[in-house]
Amino acid sequence: MAILHTVNKSPFERNALESCLRLAKAGSSVLLFEDGVIGAMRNTRFSEKVAQAMDDYSFYVLGPDIQARGLDNDKVIDGIQVVDYNGFVDLTTEHDTVQSWL
Amino acid sequence: MKFGIVVNEGPYTHQSSDSALQFVKAALQKGHEIFRVFFYHDGVNNGTSLGVPPQDDRNLTLEWSGLAEKHGLDLVVCVAAAQRRGILDEDEMGRHGKSANNLAPGFRISGLGQLIESGIQSDRLVTFGD
Amino acid sequence: MENGEGVVKKFCYINRKAPYGTIYALESLEVVLIAAAFDQDISLVFADDGVYQLTKGQATEAIGMKNFSKTYSALGDYDIKKIYVEKESLEERGLSAEDLQALKYEDEDDDWAEKDSLFVVERDELAGIIDEQDVILSF
Numbered sequence: 210m211a212i213l214h215t216v217n218k219s220p221f222e223r224n225a226l227e228s229c230l231r232l233a234k235a236g237s238s239v240l241l242f243e244d245g246v247i248g249a250m251r252n253t254r255f256s257e258k259v260a261q262a263m264d265d266y267s268f269y270v271l272g273p274d275i276q277a278r279g280l281d282n283d284k285v286i287d288g289i290q291v292v293d294y295n296g297f298v299d300l301t302t303e304h305d306t307v308q309s310w311l
Numbered sequence: 312m313k314f315g316i317v318v319n320e321g322p323y324t325h326q327s328s329d330s331a332l333q334f335v336k337a338a339l340q341k342g343h344e345i346f347r348v349f350f351y352h353d354g355v356n357n358g359t360s361l362g363v364p365p366q367d368d369r370n371l372t373l374e375w376s377g378l379a380e381k382h383g384l385d386l387v388v389c390v391a392a393a394q395r396r397g398i399l400d401e402d403e404m405g406r407h408g409k410s411a412n413n414l415a416p417g418f419r420i421s422g423l424g425q426l427i428e429s430g431i432q433s434d435r436l437v438t439f440g441d
Numbered sequence: 442m443e444n445g446e447g448v449v450k451k452f453c454y455i456n457r458k459a460p461y462g463t464i465y466a467l468e469s470l471e472v473v474l475i476a477a478a479f480d481q482d483i484s485l486v487f488a489d490d491g492v493y494q495l496t497k498g499q500a501t502e503a504i505g506m507k508n509f510s511k512t513y514s515a516l517g518d519y520d521i522k523k524i525y526v527e528k529e530s531l532e533e534r535g536l537s538a539e540d541l542q543a544l545k546y547e548d549e550d551d552d553w554a555e556k557d558s559l560f561v562v563e564r565d566e567l568a569g570i571i572d573e574q575d576v577i578l579s580f
Binding site: 228308 | 455457488489527529564567568569571572574575576577579580
Binding site: 317351352391392422423424426427428430431436438440 | 448450452464465468471472475476478479481576577578579
């Protein structure tokens with residue numbers, strides 16, 4: 210089913226998340242990892258945009274990258290599913306194609 | 312399922328190589344096949360045997376080599392990108408009249424066609440980069 | 442091609458970075474030129490700062506780097522004829538199609554008539570093109 214889009218950059222540093230949300234077709238999934246996890250956190254300048262985008266996309270975030278940065282799964286925007294590397298692998302198999310927004 | 316992996320950044324500066332390594336380990340543990348790991352751009356620097364990271368840090372090149380030995384992974388370093396950045400095997404050393412070679416065990420140098428082939432042969436191509 | 446013979450996948454190369462500041466544009470082009478030999482269904486996408494890769498009149502002498510922009514006009518000879526540029530990315534940067542090289546290919550099914558290979562497409566159409574790809578490589 211559809212494309213898994215991955216974003217590994219903080220929205221404060223790059224436009225990767227913005228470009229992904231602009232060019233990913235509705236119904237796709239988005240996985241945030243590495244510095245991309247910053248885009249999954251509540252109470253940031255980008256939280257509202259991400260929360261709105263959840264109408265069109267399923268969002269996932271890589272837990273190990275959250276913990277590595279001293280952040281907390283509890284601070285993740287409601288509705289974004291936290292996965293580990295096994296979950297990352299499963300997401301790639303459950304989708305037809307993987308597009309990395311580098 | 313059969314995976315092709317692309318690593319576009321060198322070790323340590325970016326997390327790409329670490330992320331790829333964790334992904335590959337998880338995929339192997341789940342019983343998936345890794346068709347090939349292709350190192351491109353600065354990613355070719357993962358293949359240098361001359362890195363000496365501090366003892367309390369991970370050694371990414373050793374990790375890749377170890378994984379290749381244990382699971383028979385095909386670690387391919389792009390020849391054009393590698394030549395630019397001074398990653399040479401014995402053949403390349405001779406061909407270019409260089410005095411040393413530095414390709415780590417388990418890695419091999421080959422052309423970009425190997426990347427395209429990986430895209431054709433694998434069920435999923437997953438890219439890690441900057 | 443020794444392996445994967447007969448398999449034709451939709452390969453898409455997405456370019457989002459300006460040339461020269463980093464090597465990604467040049468090394469992406471190197472992949473595309475090799476890929477052309479594999480008889481796959483190739484599309485190129487230029488969005489965000491990637492649109493700067495296609496500008497006319499690049500002059501690199503004074504920065505001491507090789508000007509590889511002429512290679513884009515040779516893509517038609519490699520039978521690469523689906524080159525998509527995001528309209529909104531151009532507009533956001535104050536650019537239009539006139540600022541870009543005119544990329545063409547010769548259509549062997551139409552008495553080698555010269556045809557456009559560069560298409561400026563709107564966001565929604567581009568999203569649809571990306572969505573139908575089998576393999577995507579990003580630079």
